[in-house]
Amino acid sequence: MTAWHEKTAHEIRDLVRRGEVTAVEVTKSYLDRIAAVESKVDAYTQVWSDYALEQAAAVDGRVRRGEDPGQMAGVPIALKEVLCTQHGFTTCASKILEGFRSPYDATVVRKLAQAGAVFLGKVNMDEFAMGSSTENSAIKTTRNPWNLRCVPGGSSGGSAAAVAADMCAVSLGSDTGGSIRQPACLCGCVGIKPTYGRVSRYGLVAFASSLDQIGPLTKDVQDAALTLSVICGKDPLDATSADLPAPDFTQALTGDIRGLRVGMPRECFTEALGPEMREKVVTAIDVLRQQGAEVVEVSLPHSEYAIAVYYIICTAEASANLARFDGVRYGFRHPDVKDVREMYVKSKSAAFGPEVKRRIMLGTYVLSSGYYDAYYLKAQKVRRLIKEDFDRAFEQCDIIATPTSPTPAFEFGAKTADPLEMYLSDIYTISTNLATLPGISLPCGLCASGLPAAIQLMARPFDEATLLRAAHCYEQNSGIQMGKPPIA
Amino acid sequence: MEYEAVIGMEVHVEINTKSKIFCGCSTEFNAPPNTNVCPVCLGFPGVLPVLNREMVNKSVAAGLALNCRISRWSKMDRKNYFYPDMAKNYQISQYDLPLCFKGHLDIEVDGEIRRIGITRAHMEEDTARNTHTIGGGQSGVDFNRSGVPLLEIVTEPDLRSAKEAYAYLVTLKQILQYLDVSDCNMEEGSLRAEANISVRPKGATAFGAKTEVKNVASFSGVQKAIEYEIARQIQVLEEGGKVLQETRGWDADRGITVTQRLKESAHDYRYFPEPDLVPIVVDEAWEHRIRDRLPELPMARKKRFMEQYGLSAYDAMVLTATRPLADYYEACVSAGAESKKAANWVMGDLQALLTDGKMEITQCRIAPAALAAMIRMIEEGAISGKIGKEVLADMFETGREPQAIVEEKGLAQISDEAAIEAIVAQVISDNPAQVEQYKAGKEKVMGFLVGQVMKASRGKANPELVNRILRDALKK
Structure with missing residues (x-):
């Protein structure tokens, strides 16, 4: 029999609901697993053992009393450090929020708790979700379970590593330019970034407000559909959340994609993509074709500007979003200051990491008087062109397929010296955020190095149903056995 | 210049x-x-x-x-x-x-x-x-x-x-x-x-350098600060200087503006x-839903008060100064008070009582209908105008209906001619010297004698009747 911690969320949910296993047993299995491999992976920043067992016992109580224990009953979940929780700390992996306790729960946390999920703790990330390798964490270094010398990707590196290493059944990440999908790719798990507005951002510490979305990282597509169904929906606390019904996305997983049109953007399959990754992605697209999809070539002519546009818009928004961390009301305050101005300068200088500072400075610059039109305004215009590229492409197809990441996981330090090199890690994922589309990353085999490769699928805004149906169909028919990462 | x-x-x-x-x-x-x-x-x-x-x-x-x-x-x-x-x-x-x-x-x-x-x-x-x-x-x-x-x-x-x-x-x-x-x-x-x-030379079209004045605590303070600032800027220019673009604070105690922040920063x-x-x-x-719900605005209401109620521009302005006051006045009129008399009472005696009590019209205990009732009692001769003031003060104090006050205090106007004739006879016999003077042609003494009758009736005698009966009696 497989250990509880190797099971998927929907399997655990079904077993717990039927009373075939208790949530406490499942939780203990996960806590044991964490104890066994955490020292190698270092995914967790906080493990809430007692609290997790309390939550699990409450779920078991509901099952015993014959009450509905919820759609995520007993499913052990890890939360990215960027999500606000009343329990434990909310640090964004930054020194500036060391020891910070949020006075409230993020909407997604509240929804998952209501659905009977069990929170195991919080997981590592790049500071304030800025990075693609989790090397920017001020707390610790998280390693890729497939190769401990490699990064797990980022910024949701802890979320991806924890799922890949069976240290949780599901984790939540956040994705501003690829921060769910790229680490999901590098760690061989499923990661979905929903359409902007699909999931409430209330309680997600903002990096770039017009791009951020919360989404799940899971062991399979069904778990992604399940978790998304629980966390999505209009939230009166988030004006940008879409006023649409919250569907049960698991109903969309019919296995039937006959007649589905899959677009391959020619700009994403150039020489810039390594031959091995290219071969894996093309093979994956062939699986969709074999299942009855029609594959067409499409064009996204403005995608070459995506990274430039992204680093203007996200830094501009970040420069304002991070201004509140000033030492006045909460968080780190430098002890040795003589006036307010010095308090700001010294506190921020001492407690923000170099990448965060770089982006605050970039964002401040692009919004400055005299530069605004040339940078921020121009970037907004090009963002619109990128969105229009997708609108046109989706006239010819229903799903767009690309690689998730140009390369598999890389070694620590490989890209830290050159920020631009690191930024290119998100070349295939950034456009999705700029165009507010849903996107999913799916494992599509192992490279010769033994590291996972992944395909990314995208769909029209709010068409997660089609996206998940295609992803599920691929997963069921790919014939690929990813196996388990070679740790422990 | x-x-x-x-x-x-x-x-x-x-x-x-x-x-x-x-x-x-x-x-x-x-x-x-x-x-x-x-x-x-x-x-x-x-x-x-x-x-x-x-x-x-x-x-x-x-x-x-x-x-x-x-x-x-x-x-x-x-x-x-x-x-x-x-x-x-x-x-x-x-x-x-x-x-x-x-x-x-x-x-x-x-x-x-x-x-x-x-x-x-x-x-x-x-x-x-x-x-x-x-x-x-x-x-x-x-x-x-x-x-x-x-x-x-x-x-x-x-x-x-x-x-x-x-x-x-x-x-x-x-x-x-x-x-x-x-x-x-x-x-x-x-x-x-x-x-x-x-400031700029009169007739110029370009603007001079401006200053921004902040920290003013009252409208009259704003007026004073602006007056000061205009004079200061003119003086600077007259002395050949340049007005600096800056933010200045109003120092109410000293009555001057002082530099707070220069534009450079x-x-x-x-x-x-x-x-x-x-x-x-x-x-x-x-937009239309909001427009439809907009109340009548002060200027329009003032104009309507002049037309509908025959008020002077001044009275209409005073009565429309605030919405509660205008509402109060209109409620009083629609409760049956004659519009000009209502205006006099609201702006005069009632406003004086409010001012003394440091109160707003919204805190007034006199219901508009009660004031209207009181005004009608005067018109109908039930009480005199003078007694009306006394009744109003009581209403203001207690919030009671005017009829109740008049009844309880016995303030009803005396319009019984026999009763007034008796008082008049008494006043004539008590003041022979003044009666002589009047008969000698000193018309002014009439006022004194009326006053004596009113005093003797404790203000309740109907003034018109008092005048007629006294004149008739003095002719004898």
Whole structure:
């Protein structure tokens, strides 16, 4: 029999609901697993053992009393450090929020708790979700379970590593330019970034407000559909959340994609993509074709500007979003200051990491008087062109397929010296955020190095149903056995 | 050389919604520090603003009353600057697309109407309030005010004197109070006015360098500060100097303005559209719903009072000064009081009682219908006008009906001729010398004798009857 911690969320949910296993047993299995491999992976920043067992016992109580224990009953979940929780700390992996306790729960946390999920703790990330390798964490270094010398990707590196290493059944990440999908790719798990507005951002510490979305990282597509169904929906606390019904996305997983049109953007399959990754992605697209999809070539002519546009818009928004961390009301305050101005300068200088500072400075610059039109305004215009590229492409197809990441996981330090090199890690994922589309990353085999490769699928805004149906169909028919990462 | 002043006003008014602009916290004034707060208005990590719809309604109402055009599509923007009273270190405001724009307000100065252009009125959030220990060392921040809704109303540089600026503020306040969108209480900070002032040679078209005057606590303070600033700038120019573009504070104790901040250190606010909020779309139907609910505004009401009630311009102006006063007056008239008599009573005796008691009309215990009843009693001869004043004072004190007071105190007018004849006979026999004088042609003595009769009747004798009966008796 497989250990509880190797099971998927929907399997655990079904077993717990039927009373075939208790949530406490499942939780203990996960806590044991964490104890066994955490020292190698270092995914967790906080493990809430007692609290997790309390939550699990409450779920078991509901099952015993014959009450509905919820759609995520007993499913052990890890939360990215960027999500606000009343329990434990909310640090964004930054020194500036060391020891910070949020006075409230993020909407997604509240929804998952209501659905009977069990929170195991919080997981590592790049500071304030800025990075693609989790090397920017001020707390610790998280390693890729497939190769401990490699990064797990980022910024949701802890979320991806924890799922890949069976240290949780599901984790939540956040994705501003690829921060769910790229680490999901590098760690061989499923990661979905929903359409902007699909999931409430209330309680997600903002990096770039017009791009951020919360989404799940899971062991399979069904778990992604399940978790998304629980966390999505209009939230009166988030004006940008879409006023649409919250569907049960698991109903969309019919296995039937006959007649589905899959677009391959020619700009994403150039020489810039390594031959091995290219071969894996093309093979994956062939699986969709074999299942009855029609594959067409499409064009996204403005995608070459995506990274430039992204680093203007996200830094501009970040420069304002991070201004509140000033030492006045909460968080780190430098002890040795003589006036307010010095308090700001010294506190921020001492407690923000170099990448965060770089982006605050970039964002401040692009919004400055005299530069605004040339940078921020121009970037907004090009963002619109990128969105229009997708609108046109989706006239010819229903799903767009690309690689998730140009390369598999890389070694620590490989890209830290050159920020631009690191930024290119998100070349295939950034456009999705700029165009507010849903996107999913799916494992599509192992490279010769033994590291996972992944395909990314995208769909029209709010068409997660089609996206998940295609992803599920691929997963069921790919014939690929990813196996388990070679740790422990 | 003759100079001309050019003045523009920026007025911040707190809009009197129940909850704050972006969260559910109460906007109540004077609550204990940091009690009307939540993660949103404290700027905690992860929070998001949600725009209060009532704020939009009230702002549109204000915009329409100021003859503004309403943006079909507008948005909120972030204004970035660091200060401990800023919960997020940016203020959510409106930059290039204000909700209301291109309006005007007509003001009356020395009997003439002047039209003042309204450039824009935009929505934003108030900041927290900083307090500092005397001598420094410690500062406290009260976030109760953080997120209280503000409407910033900006005029064109159309005002030409301190007096006009004063009239503008009075008129603006009157309209906003009529609309019930703001208390406009300067002491509580729910209305804050800043003046941009420059002077130029009369006839010139270019503007001179301007100064901005802040920290003024009253409308008359604004007028004085502007007067001072105009004189100061003219003096600087006359002495061959240059007016520096700067922010100056009004020192009410010394009656002067002082430099606060030179323009050189002005902020680059790095405005950009607020990504946490969706665009504000006020369609025609929404605008019409608000327009249909707008109350009659002061100027229109004044005109109607003159036409409908036959009041003088002055009386109509006084009675329409505030909406509650005008409502009170109209209620009194519709309860049956003759319009001009009602106006005299409301503006005269009633206003005097209110002033003595430091009360507003809204606190008055006399129901408009009760005042109307009292006025009718005078007209019908049930009481004299003089007794009416006494009755009014009692009503003001006790809130009782006039009939009850008259009955209990026995104040009903004596219109019984036999009774009055008896009193008259007594007065004639008691004052032989005066009677002689009258008969000798000294008409004036008549007043004294009437007074004696009224006194003897304790004011209750019907004055008309007293006059006739006394004259008849003296002819004998």
